[in-house]
Each structure stands twice: as structure tokens, then as C-alpha cells.
Amino acid sequence: xxxxxxxxxxxxxxxxxxxxxxxxxxxxxxxxxxxxxxxxxxxxxxxxxxxxxxxxxxxxxxxxxxxxxxxxxxxxxxxxxxxxxxxxxxxxxxxxxxxxxxxxxxxxxxxxxxxxxxxxxxxxxxxxxxxxxxxxxxxxxxxxxxxxxxxxxxxxxxxxxxxxxxxxxxxxxxxxxxxxxxxxxxxxxxxxxxxxxxxxxxxxxxxxxxxxxxxxxxxxxxxxxxxxxxxxxxxxxxxxxxxxxxxxxxxxxxxxxxxxxxxxxxxxxxxxxxxxxxxxxxxxxxxxxxxxxxxxxxxxxxxxxxxxxxxxxxxxxxx
Amino acid sequence: xxxxxxxxxxxxxxxxxxxxxxxxxxxxxxxxxxxxxxxxxxxxxxxxxxxxxxxxxxxxxxxxxxxxxxxxxxxxxxxxxxxxxxxxxxxxxxxxxxxxxxxxxxxxxxxxxxxxxxxxxxxxxxxxxxxxxxxxxxxxxxxxxxxxxxxxxxxxxxxxxxxxxxxxxxxxxxxxxxxxxxxxxxxxxxxxxxxxxxxxxxxxxxxxxxxxxxxxxxxxxxxxxxxxxxxxxxxxxxxxxxxxxxxxxxxxxxxxxxxxxxxxxxxxxxxxxxxxxxxxxxxxxxxxxxxxxxxxxx
Numbered sequence: 001x002x003x004x005x006x007x008x009x010x011x012x013x014x015x016x017x018x019x020x021x022x023x024x025x026x027x028x029x030x031x032x033x034x035x036x037x038x039x040x041x042x043x044x045x046x047x048x049x050x051x052x053x054x055x056x057x058x059x060x061x062x063x064x065x066x067x068x069x070x071x072x073x074x075x076x077x078x079x080x081x082x083x084x085x086x087x088x089x090x091x092x093x094x095x096x097x098x099x100x101x102x103x104x105x106x107x108x109x110x111x112x113x114x115x116x117x118x119x120x121x122x123x124x125x126x127x128x129x130x131x132x133x134x135x136x137x138x139x140x141x142x143x144x145x146x147x148x149x150x151x152x153x154x155x156x157x158x159x160x161x162x163x164x165x166x167x168x169x170x171x172x173x174x175x176x177x178x179x180x181x182x183x184x185x186x187x188x189x190x191x192x193x194x195x196x197x198x199x200x201x202x203x204x205x206x207x208x209x210x211x212x213x214x215x216x217x218x219x220x221x222x223x224x225x226x227x228x229x230x231x232x233x234x235x236x237x238x239x240x241x242x243x244x245x246x247x248x249x250x251x252x253x254x255x256x257x258x259x260x261x262x263x264x265x266x267x268x269x270x271x272x273x274x275x276x277x278x279x280x281x282x283x284x285x286x287x288x289x290x291x292x293x294x295x296x297x298x299x300x301x302x303x304x305x306x307x308x309x310x311x312x313x314x315x316x317x318x319x
Numbered sequence: 320x321x322x323x324x325x326x327x328x329x330x331x332x333x334x335x336x337x338x339x340x341x342x343x344x345x346x347x348x349x350x351x352x353x354x355x356x357x358x359x360x361x362x363x364x365x366x367x368x369x370x371x372x373x374x375x376x377x378x379x380x381x382x383x384x385x386x387x388x389x390x391x392x393x394x395x396x397x398x399x400x401x402x403x404x405x406x407x408x409x410x411x412x413x414x415x416x417x418x419x420x421x422x423x424x425x426x427x428x429x430x431x432x433x434x435x436x437x438x439x440x441x442x443x444x445x446x447x448x449x450x451x452x453x454x455x456x457x458x459x460x461x462x463x464x465x466x467x468x469x470x471x472x473x474x475x476x477x478x479x480x481x482x483x484x485x486x487x488x489x490x491x492x493x494x495x496x497x498x499x500x501x502x503x504x505x506x507x508x509x510x511x512x513x514x515x516x517x518x519x520x521x522x523x524x525x526x527x528x529x530x531x532x533x534x535x536x537x538x539x540x541x542x543x544x545x546x547x548x549x550x551x552x553x554x555x556x557x558x559x560x561x562x563x564x565x566x567x568x569x570x571x572x573x574x575x576x577x578x579x580x581x582x583x584x585x586x587x588x589x590x591x592x593x594x595x596x597x598x599x600x601x602x603x604x605x606x607x608x609x610x611x612x613x614x615x616x617x
Contacts, residue, residue: 054518083520095511100533100605109529110519161519 001169001201002028002051006065009043009050009225011272018272020046020060022225027218028169031199035212035233037248038222039269044205045091047222048171052086053079070168080168083110087162089191091174093154097146104130104142107161116165129160134190152183156190163194170195171203176211188214209252213237218305221245224270224280226296231306241300241308244281279310287312337585341373342366344580373581382585383578391582394569399586402554402565405481406590409489409550414543416493421500421535422527426508440501443494448553452487452560459483475563484557491553492546496539503538507531533605541602544595551587 009021021043028034036044049055050062067074070085080086087110090096097106108126111117117125123142130138133156146154155175162170175191176184192215195202204216212219212233219236221229221244229242240246247265267284276282278293285292291311299307342349346366348359376383382391424436455472462468474480507513508531516530551567558568566583573579 052518054514081520082518088515088518090511090515092511096515098512098516098530098534100537101529109516109521113520113522113525158515 001030001070002026002203003066003068004047004051004064005067006063007047007050007067008063009046009055010061010063012059012061013273016273019225019275020272021050024220024222024225024227025230026051026203026220028201028203029218030201032217033195033202033204033215034218034220035204035206035216036220036222037206037209037212039207041269041272042222043225044207044222045173048088048173048203048205052082052088052171054082054088081114083167084114084116084165085167086169086171087165087167089155089158089162089170089172089175092178093151093158094178096158097154099146101145102142103144103146103149103157106146107142107157107164110161110165114165125164126160129164130157132163132194133157133160134186150183151179152186155179155183155187159187159190159194163198163200166198167200169201169203171205173205174207175204176208177206191215209248221248224275225272226280227309228281229306229308229310231302235303235306239302239306241302241306241313242281242310243285243287243312245308336588337374338370340584340588341370341577341581344577344584345369377585382582385573385576385579391578394573394579395566395582395586398564398566398569399590401475401481401563402567403590405485405488405554405558405563405565406550406594408481408485409492409554410543410547410594412486412489413493413496413546413550416489417496417500417539418536420493420497421504424497424501425504426501440494440498444491444498446491448487448491448556449560451490452557455483455487456560473560473562480561480563484554484561484563487561488550488553488557492550495546495549496543499539499542500535503535504531506538507534537602537605540598540605543598547591547594551591 004024004026006023006025007021008019008023010017011020024043024047026034026036026047036047038044046055050060051064051067053062055062069080072078074080082088097103104123104126107129108119108122111122111125112119116122127138127142130141135141135153135156141149141153141157146157149157155178159175172191176187179187188211191202194200195215204212206212216233219229219231219233220227221236221242223244229236229240229245236245237249240249244265247263250263251265253262265284266286270276270280270283276293278291278295279285279288279297282288282292289312297309297311299309300311300313301307302313346359346361346369348356349361349366352359373383382395385391385394420440424440459468459470459472463470463472470482471477471480472483513526513530516526521529554565555567555571557563558565559571564572566587570580570583570587573583
């Protein structure tokens with residue numbers, strides 16, 4: 001559904017230009033869920049917004065070799081209709097809904113924007129979708145303002161607004177991060193159900209490996225604006241190639257390790273301004289060699305659907 | 320209980336204000352007493368008698384007299400209509416001009432501000448109304464001599480006489496509102512729900528009219544009352560220079576007559592309160608369902 005080749009995003013700071021995203025490739029197969037994983041500030045959301053063309057500020061410069069959406073090249077003459085072909089679920093439902101517009105209007109707005117139907121039909125469809133996302137009384141929610149809803153309800157409204165046009169691609173930017181734990185599970189179940197029912201292609205941005213295990217088909221691991229590992233979920237969970245991925249997987253709390261201290265990856269994420277020249281994970285990597293500090297490693301294939309940007313991976317040149 | 324106390328507090332405040340106006344209108348030099356200047360020889364009994372007599376008259380519906388024993392009500396009835404029309408139209412023009420100019424001044428979705436726009440706003444805000452009016456009068460006189468305009472630059476007999484005073488009185492408050500509008504607009508454009516609207520496919524016009532304008536107006540609305548005093552002062556200058564009298568000019572021209580000053584002050588205070596309440600109410604209505612803290616900008 002979506003293929004992005006060599007996407008870069010630069011931010012011009014007063015004395016320096018930094019790469020928030022540095023030459024990443026992304027792919028979201030049709031009807032599948034690709035999870036973009038990484039720590040806060042590693043460029044996950046920026047990548048998604050840039051690929052959608054929503055990062056057109058004066059201080060950012062977005063470049064790519066090729067973006068293919070739904071089999072067609074994306075360029076200035078052909079762009080997917082945002083809100084119709086591609087929809088986005090925002091991280092924070094508390095700020096992503098306009099406080100002065102009724103929820104119903106915000107749900108049906110994409111239909112009105114893209115002229116898909118008239119206001120009456122849009123209202124009917126909005127009520128259907130509000131029912132779809134789990135509201136027992138859609139008519140009431142339709143006439144409510146965001147401040148009258150809880151965080152979980154707001155996120156349901158945002159999801160309803162995102163799926164009302166039956167988009168070809170849904171980008172979910174950490175859809176459960178701002179919610180409390182009990183609501184997170186409900187929203188995740190809802191997203192999973194809707195993805196299966198509508199066979200949605202989805203790019204899920206998250207830092208939670210637990211969520212990924214539950215919902216994703218493909219995984220892309222990002223760190224400091226670079227992709228470190230990509231592949232099918234099963235292959236990555238079974239045979240993680242990059243030291244960072246192995247560290248992330250060891251960070252997941254497990255029942256059998258309940259008496260042990262939780263594993264943490266040593267060190268801290270470097271600032272984008274002082275990102276290393278070679279492998280971006282090198283300063284924290286216990287296996288790092290001198291060559292890792294010199295140049296960004298090339299892609300090493302573990303199998304047909306699994307690649308790692310690390311020369312120390314088994315099967316790689318130094319492995 | 321709390322509401323009753325609040326009402327009693329407000330009533331006491333207005334009563335104190337009224338007494339203050341009565342004392343100042345009758346014994347203006349008393350204001351200097353606390354600073355050690357004893358310029359008016361008045362006893363406390365005299366002041367109390369004057370105040371009680373005024374309040375007694377007020378309760379009987381009388382505002383006193385002016386010149387040849389004419390009732391102050393006659394003055395008020397004559398000029399209140401034109402003052403209300405001028406104030407309402409000036410306010411409307413200030414809001415419309417402020418909105419349009421504020422949109423021009425705002426950064427919209429661009430992160431950098433334009434120094435030129437900021438300088439333009441500050442320059443316009445610093446030009447005294449007196450100079451603006453004189454400049455406008457000269458300009459329209461020039462146009463009149465050239466046969467390009469027949470707009471009168473002084474007088475009060477027709478509605479056309481009011482056009483220039485209204486525009487001149489509205490200019491400075493309009494620029495002030497434009498700054499408020501631009502600041503509020505910049506804040507709204509930075510919110511996540513604007514980015515969400517863009518990601519739905521909303522164009523610039525839709526983002527502005529559906530998502531930005533209502534939020535900006537709700538923020539600016541309650542601040543509009545803060546420009547009312549400025550608007551009134553500008554109206555006074557405009558009334559004077561365009562010779563287009565209203566209540567404000569009447570009050571200044573009769574400052575030696577305490578009855579007129581007190582009567583007109585009360586009416587002007589009532590007009591001011593009414594406008595403030597209207598914008599306060601609109602602001603509250605706009606923020607009613609939002610559960611968000613209202614943020615007055617002034």
C-alpha cells in the first residue's frame with residue numbers, strides 16, 4: 001500500500017542543520033500492520049508526518065527518492081487525499097479534537113471536506129461509525145463537545161473520524177500513550193478489530209513492544225532517525241539481529257523473570273545535534289567495534305523478510 | 320449565600336463609584352486633598368448634603384438641570400441615540416478591521432514571524448488619534464477640492480457626517496484588536512487540532528473559518544471590553560474635531576455643570592456596562608461547553 005524510499009527530514013537550527021530522519025525506507029503491505037518502533041524523539045512521528053506531507057514548515061526540509069502509494073508514485077501532481085486515502089490517529093486525544101466543535105461534526109468532517117456525501121448522509125454515516133467504535137448511544141455522543149468525554153471516549157471519536165472515509169492507509173501515532181492502562185487495552189482491541197474487519201493497511205507508531213507483539217505483522221526499529229532493523233514480526237521476535245532490538249526485547253517484563261531487576265539498555269539516547277557519524281547506536285552498544293563508529297552499516301539480510309543494519313549480525317560480513 | 324454576598328459587593332462598589340462621581344463633579348479639587356493640597360474649602364457636612372441630595376433626586380428620576388433650568392434628561396435624550404450609533408458602528412468596524420488585519424499580521428502555519436508586520440502594527444498603534452483625524456480631514460478636503468469626494472469633514476446634520484468620525488475612532492482600537500487577534504490566532508494555529516484538521520484534508524480557508532476563527536473569537540471576545548475605554552476616548556476626540564457632538568463631548572463641554580457631568584457619566588457608565596456585559600456573555604456562551612478555562616487577553 002505504501003512504500004517510502006530514502007526519506008530524510010532535516011531541521012534547520014540557528015547554527016546547524018540536523019537530520020531528524022536520515023534516509024529511511026518504509027513499507028506498509030496492503031491489509032497488514034507495520035509497526036514503527038523506537039524511543040521518544042527518534043523520528044517515528046516525524047517520519048509518518050513527512051511521508052504524509054504534513055511537515056511543510058519553513059524550518060524543516062523533507063526529501064525522498066520515491067514514495068509509492070496504492071501502486072502510484074507520489075509527486076506534486078499526484079498526491080493521496082489526506083483524510084480520505086490516508087487517515088491519521090493522533091497520540092493525544094485531549095488536544096487533537098477541536099474543543100469548540102461538536103464531536104459529531106468532527107467525525108463527519110472528512111466526508112464533507114472530500115465531498116463524499118451531503119450533510120444529512122454524513123450525519124447518518126457518523127452515527128454508524130460512532131456505533132462501530134463502541135458507543136452505545138451514538139446520537140448523544142454526536143451532540144457532545146470533547147470536554148464532556150473521557151480520554152478513552154475522545155480517542156474513540158478520533159478513531160471514528162479517521163475511519164469514516166474507509167481510508168486505504170491508517171497511520172496510528174502512539175494511539176494509546178496518553179490513555180491510562182485500563183483504557184489502553186480497550187482502544188488497542190478496538191483498533192485490532194477495525195483493522196481486521198476493514199482489512200486496513202496500518203502504520204502503527206509506538207514505543208511499546210508489548211503492543212507490537214499483539215497487533216503488528218511487520219516491524220521497523222528506529223533509533224536517532226535511522227532504521228536499525230526491519231522484518232516480519234515473528235522473525236524479529238524469534239531472531240533479533242540488532243543489539244538494540246535484543247535490548248528492547250529484554251526490556252519487556254516477563255512472568256518468569258519476576259524476581260530479577262528489569263533490564264535496561266545502558267547509556268542514554270544521544271541528542272540529534274550530536275548524532276554519531278557511524279552507527280547511531282554505537283555509543284551504547286556493548287559489541288561496538290571501531291568500524292561501527294566510522295560509517296553507517298549496510299543492510300545485512302537475515303532472511304528474505306528480515307534485514308539488520310549491523311555488521312555484527314550472524315550471517316553478516318563480520319558475523 | 321456566596322451569590323448574595325457577591326451581589327451585595329457589586330452593589331456596594333457601584334454605589335461607591337456613584338458617590339465618587341458626584342463628589343468629583345461637584346468638588347473636583349478634593350481629589351488633591353490626600354496629596355496635601357487644600358484647594359477647596361468644603362466641609363464634610365456640605366459634601367454629605369450634596370451626595371444625599373443627588374441620590375435623592377436620582378431615586379425620584381431627576382438628573383438635575385443645566386442652563387436656563389433645562390432638565391439634563393433633555394440633553395441625554397438628544398445625544399444618547401447618536402452616541403449609541405457611533406459607538407456601535409465604531410466597535411463593529413474595529414472588530415472587523417481588527418479581525419482582517421489580525422489575520423494579515425498572524426503567522427498562520429508559518430513558524431517565523433514577520434518583523435515588517437510587527438513594525439507596521441506597532442507604528443499604527445503609536446500614531447495618536449489626533450494626528451490621524453487631522454490627516455484624514457486634510458486628505459478628504461484635498462479630495463473634495465479635486466472633486467473626487469463629497470464626504471463632509473465636519474458637521475452632524477446627515478448620516479454622511481458620521482462616516483469619517485466613526486472610521487477614525489475605530490482605527491486605533493482596531494489595530495489593538497488586530498494584535499490580540501494575531502496572538503490568539505498564532506496560538507490556535509499551533510494546536511494539535513489544527514494539524515488534525517489539515518490531516519483530514521481541510522484547506523486553508525476551511526481551517527481558518529471552521530477551526531481557527533471560532534476559537535480566536537472566543538479568546539478575543541472577552542478582551543473586547545478592554546478596548547471600550549480607548550474607543551470612547553477616540554470618539555470624544557472625533558466628536559470634537561469633526562464637530563459631531565455626542566454624550567462624551569456634551570459632558571466635556573459642560574464640565575462646569577455638576578448636574579450634567581453626573582447625569583451623563585451615569586448614562587455613559589450604563590452604556591459601557593451594557594457593552595461589557597454583552598461581550599462577556601458572548602464569550603461565556605462561546606466557552607460554555609468547552610470546559611476550558613477562559614483566557615482573557617487583556
